[in-house]
Amino acid sequence: MLFTKETFKQSMLAISVAGSLVAAQPALAYEGGDFIIKAGAAKVAPSSDSTNIFVEIPALGDSGVGGVNADDDTQLGLSFTYMLDNKFGMELLAATPFEHDINLPILPSVNSALGEKIASTKHLPPTLTLNYYMNNPSSKFQPYIGLGINYTVFFEEKVTSNLDNAAVIDVLAGGGAITAISSTDIKLDDSFGIALHAGFDYALTDNVGISFSYYKIDIDTEAKVATTSTAGTYTGPVIATVDVDIDPSVLMLGLNYKF
Numbered sequence: 001m002l003f004t005k006e007t008f009k010q011s012m013l014a015i016s017v018a019g020s021l022v023a024a025q026p027a028l029a030y031e032g033g034d035f036i037i038k039a040g041a042a043k044v045a046p047s048s049d050s051t052n053i054f055v056e057i058p059a060l061g062d063s064g065v066g067g068v069n070a071d072d073d074t075q076l077g078l079s080f081t082y083m084l085d086n087k088f089g090m091e092l093l094a095a096t097p098f099e100h101d102i103n104l105p106i107l108p109s110v111n112s113a114l115g116e117k118i119a120s121t122k123h124l125p126p127t128l129t130l131n132y133y134m135n136n137p138s139s140k141f142q143p144y145i146g147l148g149i150n151y152t153v154f155f156e157e158k159v160t161s162n163l164d165n166a167a168v169i170d171v172l173a174g175g176g177a178i179t180a181i182s183s184t185d186i187k188l189d190d191s192f193g194i195a196l197h198a199g200f201d202y203a204l205t206d207n208v209g210i211s212f213s214y215y216k217i218d219i220d221t222e223a224k225v226a227t228t229s230t231a232g233t234y235t236g237p238v239i240a241t242v243d244v245d246i247d248p249s250v251l252m253l254g255l256n257y258k259f
Helices: 005-024 166-172
Strands: 035-045 053-057 061-065 073-083 088-095 098-103 117-124 127-133 141-159 178-188 191-203 208-217 220-231 234-245 249-258
Touching (some): 035 208, 117 178, 166 234, 191 220
Antiparallel strands (some): 053 234, 073 088, 088 127, 098 117, 141 191, 208 249, 220 234
C-alpha cells in the first residue's frame, strides 16, 4: 500500500485519538504488583481482662485472689503491603518491641507503700491481614477493611520487688501461710489469634501518602509466676497462674511509600 498524504493524515488522527483516550484514563492509585511500605507511630492499648490469680501450694491447698492488667505503649510501627490486584492487598504489620507494665490493682489496698506494678514484659505482635480497598482505584482516598491472624511473642519478662515479696505472695495465696520466698520468676505464653483491621491511605503524590490503621487483635496469654517458698513446714515451689485476655487496640499513624 502506498503511503499517501491522506493515509498520513488518517494515521496521525488515529494516534492523536488513541493518545487522548490513554490520557483520559484515570491513573490507578493501587494496582496488582504494587508494594507499599508504611512507617509511623504505633500505639498498643490493652483492654486487659483477667481471671483471679490462682496460687497452687503443694500439700497446703489452692486459692485465688485479684486480677492483673497491662498499660499502653507506643513504638515505631512498620507495615508491608503487596497488592494482589487493585482491590485486595496482603499486609504484614511489624514494629519495634512493645514493653508493658503488668499491674496488680489490689496491692495498694494491701499495703499503701506498694505500687501496682508487679512485672514487665516485651512483645512483638506480627499480624498478617487481607485488606479490601473500597474506593475506585483512581481515588486518592483509599479506605479499607481487613481480616487476618496474629502471633504474639512475649520475652524479657521481669518481676518487680512488689512480686518478689513474701507478704505479697502470702496475700495472693490467701494469707497466713507463706513466710519466705526466693527466686521469683514470671513467664507469659505466646498467643495466636484473629485480627480485625481497618484504615485508610491518602495519596499526596504518585508514590507518597499518609496512612492510618486500626487493629483489634485477639491476644490471650497465661502468666505463670514461680517461686520457692516457705509455708509452715513446707519449703518448695509455689506456682501462681493467671489467664489474661489482653485484646489490644492498635492504632498507627504515619507515611506510606508505593513502588
